Amino acid sequence: MSIDLDILKVQGVKINYYYVCKRKLWMFSKGITMESNNDRVMSGKIVHERSYPRVKNKESLVDDILKLDMITSEYVREVKISSKMKKADEMQLYYYLYYLKKKMNIDKKGLINYVTEKKQEEVVLTSDVEGEIEEALVNINSICESKYPPTLQKLPYCTKCAYYEFCFVKEEN
Template identity: 50%
Template sequence: MQLMQTVGGVDLAYYVLCKRKLWLYKKGIGMEEESDRVMQGKVLHETSYTRLEKKEILIDGAFKIDALDGEYVREVKISSKMMESDKMQMLFYLYQLALRGIDKKGLISYTKEKKTVEIVLTNEKQQEVKQAIAGVYQVIDELSPPKVVKVPYCKSCAYFGFCYAREVDEDDA
């Protein structure tokens, strides 16, 4: 009997971003440790929200939010290039908090663009989160990873080398 894996905010972000990345990540194939972009994100997290006392908060051992600031859950991101996946990650956090009787709004700060986006969990957005959670479980239950789907941000992904290792240059063919 296989135990059901826990799903977190990063999983929902990956679900929106790239289902193959999600599958690889959930199977323990971690490529993030060598990624410069992931390292930049870690440094950004460590240096953000210095005035706030409630940072890197683990909720019920299930998921971690960057910071609580009054009525807001705050997340910091390098850029808004992956805004849709960032929004889904925040909606997941707001949904999980709502399930625990905590009503918050979200703020995602994009440091490069110096902009902040407010996220509100509506009934419609709650349904989207529930559907995405179900979708995550479908992806990770697959026996093999989803096929590569080339998107503009593939080259900056930590899994790029893994996904494209078997491609042959036209000059080599």
């Protein structure tokens, strides 16, 4: 598949949400943000701030769209609280690697640091993953352009989601 990355490029968080829940992606894309009130998100921010305390200027903003936790000569590194959303975390990092390669001719590997489990996972971009990223970008574009959210589906982690009340609490008469 050949895509126009200038048109389809998105923030990394949208790739993450695409794999977590397409309805969450749609709400985020419409500016409905409830994340700042969510404990899990707050603790994620604290974890990010406390990671790599000896390293200065950890976060890098690329093209005003990608917020990389840390970039070294070999790796793009991401910090996550736990590996519960492993697929989404991996695809977000793969997307960063894909973007750097396609737009800037920069080849890096990825490293995810799961803080709770104290483990690291290396990811290496392949042509199969590139195809998956391209398909995801096309689908993300169509979800975000849609006037209506994807149909509600109960997922195992809905009760921990910042949008839970939005999705499931019915108005009282």
